[in-house]
Amino acid sequence: MRFMLTALLWLLATVALAVALPAAWLQKNVVDLDGYAAFTEQAATDPALQQAVAGELTTQLVKLGYTGDQELLRDVASVYTGGADFPGQFAQANRFAHRWLFSDTITAGEDPQGRWVVDLAPMLQDSSFNATLERFDISVPETLPVPLTENAPDSIRPGQLRAVAAWGPWVSVGATILAGVFALLALASARSRGKALAALGVSGLFIGAAGWAGLEVGRRYVNEALANTSADVRQIAEALIRHATDSMHQWLNIALAAGGGLVALGVLVALLGGLRQRTVREPS
Known part of the structure; x- marks a missing residue:
């Protein structure tokens, strides 16, 4: 039962972090x-x-x-x-x-x-x-x-994203808080703190890698969206997209580095915990 609770909290923390990272980037660099x-x-x-x-x-x-x-x-x-x-x-x-x-x-x-x-x-x-x-x-x-485009789709119209501007800060902050809360609860409920830390590190690694893959896939849709632009406007948009991609890559690299650090820390904590238990069990 305790394992199931920890696994559920870990999953919720992973989902919240997967929402928080892109939401925070978008709020900081696009919505605001x-x-x-x-x-x-x-x-x-x-x-x-x-x-x-x-x-x-x-x-x-x-x-x-x-x-x-x-x-x-x-x-x-x-x-x-x-x-x-x-x-x-x-x-x-x-x-x-x-x-x-x-x-x-x-x-x-x-x-x-x-x-x-x-x-x-x-x-x-x-x-x-x-x-x-x-x-x-x-x-x-x-x-x-x-x-910027001669044939804008219905999803790109004046004021179309005003709801995003209104709710964006709440989503980014709320998802970040939930990710932290669920991560702490997962650590508190876990039998092994080291394994829980390592699992949270795996979440960071997964989200970072998934983000890199998602950006690569998204390039195809961006190219389609720019198909109706003039040559100069297209180059301007492509330069902005390159800059955005580089910025997002930096955030994803931080997630990868933090995830790798947590995995290493979790393994170390688990090893130290095992050594301590072995020492306690050995007769004096």
Whole structure:
């Protein structure tokens, strides 16, 4: 009976941890507006993303009426995206896209067709472009929404994920607390603390390995979702996804390391416990 209770608590702790790890990552880097802005600002240091944004800015300026040398314009855009101001302004543009998806508040420049958009106006209004724009008599509007996909599925619509924004913190915190509580209860109910620690370590190893495998499988679905995007927008999205994958890999590696450490600690505790029991049983 005691073994069954311990096994049940271990299983509940494993399930709670499997929910807590991705939920905490998503809450920190995607659901939270400031966290997402910080995430995109860091991703904006990627040279591949910078070149893709420079290409998209060039495209938008041509649509606004630029008739000069496009290669020269792209060079100007590349200087801007490689500068110190770009990461912060890229993060600001992504705040627009985040609010579009996670908030039910209608924002200025919302796409009338309901497509997922990002506002490039703050970048085009940067001082790096002022001379070029004035030279060709181009005025940048206050907002310039650029669709991230032409045929967004019904699951990606304005405000579609506002419930996630409302419940995300509760899920991540609640799952983390439950994982800790169930783990402690499993340790308390186990006949052997060492074996219980090792079992919890196996949970960490399993979740870390499963996460790596899940990310690999998920790449196929991401590629399908990006099929309807333009070349530059696709490269921007792919750079963000690479950055997200690398960040999640770091979290999964921590889970693997912690799991391996608990397994080693559990084996050590079990060995020491066995030696102590043997010593007690031996006649003096």
